[in-house]
Amino acid sequence: MSTVVALDIGSSSIAGVELKTARERVTLAKAAVEPLPPGLVHDGEIVRPDELAAEIKRFWRTARFSGKRVRLGVANQRVVVRTIELPFLDDDRERRAAVEFEAAEQIPIPPDQTVVDSQPVLRFANEAGERERHVVVAAHRDMVDGLVATVRQAGLQPTGIDLEAFAILRALLPPPMVIDEGSSDTPAVAVCHVGAEVTNMIVSVDRRCHFTRLVGFGGSHLTTAVAERTGLPIEEAEAVKTACGLLGDPLDGWDADTVAEVRHALALGARPLVREISRSLEYYRSQTFARPIGSLVISGGTSLCNGIDRYLQQGLGIPVVLGDPAGQLDSGGGLTPDLAARAAVALGLALDAPERS
Ligand SMILES: Nc1ncnc2c1ncn2[C@@H]1O[C@H](COP(=O)(O)OP(=O)(O)OP(=O)(O)O)[C@@H](O)[C@H]1O
Numbered sequence: 199m200s201t202v203v204a205l206d207i208g209s210s211s212i213a214g215v216e217l218k219t220a221r222e223r224v225t226l227a228k229a230a231v232e233p234l235p236p237g238l239v240h241d242g243e244i245v246r247p248d249e250l251a252a253e254i255k256r257f258w259r260t261a262r263f264s265g266k267r268v269r270l271g272v273a274n275q276r277v278v279v280r281t282i283e284l285p286f287l288d289d290d291r292e293r294r295a296a297v298e299f300e301a302a303e304q305i306p307i308p309p310d311q312t313v314v315d316s317q318p319v320l321r322f323a324n325e326a327g328e329r330e331r332h333v334v335v336a337a338h339r340d341m342v343d344g345l346v347a348t349v350r351q352a353g354l355q356p357t358g359i360d361l362e363a364f365a366i367l368r369a370l371l372p373p374p375m376v377i378d379e380g381s382s383d384t385p386a387v388a389v390c391h392v393g394a395e396v397t398n399m400i401v402s403v404d405r406r407c408h409f410t411r412l413v414g415f416g417g418s419h420l421t422t423a424v425a426e427r428t429g430l431p432i433e434e435a436e437a438v439k440t441a442c443g444l445l446g447d448p449l450d451g452w453d454a455d456t457v458a459e460v461r462h463a464l465a466l467g468a469r470p471l472v473r474e475i476s477r478s479l480e481y482y483r484s485q486t487f488a489r490p491i492g493s494l495v496i497s498g499g500t501s502l503c504n505g506i507d508r509y510l511q512q513g514l515g516i517p518v519v520l521g522d523p524a525g526q527l528d529s530g531g532g533l534t535p536d537l538a539a540r541a542a543v544a545l546g547l548a549l550d551a552p553e554r555s
């Protein structure tokens with residue numbers, strides 16, 4: 199039996215998931231989410247490492263995760279993701295060298311300052327012959343080093359770091375059926391993980407990432423919109439936002455005028471999200487290899503905002519569904535919808551662990 203723990207350190211919260219694998223069955227052993235004090239992490243980057251290390255240490259102890267080994271995710275402006283296209287190469291070494299060469303051309307950071315990773319996402323043929331597309335991820339080395347140092351300061355041992363977008367796809371989408379893999383009929387699925395400050399926008403085919411972009415929008419912007427409209431302080435605006443949501447039945451304990459005001463503020467405040475998702479989908483659709491987009495799957499804390507699925511569906515004109523990370527586990531007992539939405543990244547990070555298989 200093997201055990202894997204992964205942490206997702208966000209701007210408003212820290213989420214952790216522990217998975218156990220025995221006889222090829224993957225079981226949720228633990229999942230936890232705790233709020234983080236504001237200001238330790240901003241837009242996906244660590245701002246106050248010492249305080250964050252203390253919080254991570256406390257979180258790990260309280261949740262009673264096993265061991266000290268941990269997998270981590272990154273998503274911030276210091277990670278560059280590009281798609282490159284190359285002639286198909288059978289030889290792994292030649293292919294790696296070609297990807298590295300092309301990546302160095304396309305990524306605007308000196309190679310000695312980056313940590314680069316890549317994965318093939320699509321093989322196809324055109325008039326130039328057999329081709330392959332790769333997603334290349336280049337992270338600033340000092341950002342990665344800073345994350346590793348903070349987690350070590352918390353007494354833990356980082357064993358792997360992955361792009362959040364890849365983890366989100368593993369958490370929310372089933373692995374492709376082998377028989378369908380590579381089929382040109384498979385539609386694309388868009389995925390949008392909306393946190394407190396940032397949104398991971400992804401378009402995938404067969405669970406592979408064909409496009410991803412980090413958008414500087416999250417639930418904190420909705421809270422601010424509510425605070426500005428109602429004049430309430432931020433903490434109260436947060437509570438009333440969560441209680442009202444965008445749609446739904448009238449609520450006990452809130453007068454109808456306040457609910458209407460809050461919903462109006464949320465509807466206006468969420469417009470940039472619709473705009474950014476639309477832009478991403480349009481960009482994807484403009485590429486020659488694009489497939490029709492069948493649906494949008496949402497996750498992250500802000501996906502819990504009542505009615506946001508219907509709101510996005512109306513704005514985007516495609517079906518929108520709430521992601522269900524428990525679907526990727528053989529036994530996901532204990533994963534409530536609230537935990538599932540907020541621990542999706544951590545779960546996807548834990549699903550990747552090579553030590554599991
Ligand atoms: N029921 C709910 N209704 C509306 N918003 C909610 C609800 N539950 C959580 N949220 C919002 O979700 C956000 C937190 O989500 P999450 O835990 O995914 O963020 P994070 O990982 O800390 O942030 P980020 O990834 O952006 O750094 C907050 O803005 C919070 O207000």
Ligand SMILES: [Mg+2]
Pocket residue numbers: 206207208209393394543
């Ligand atoms: Mg997050």
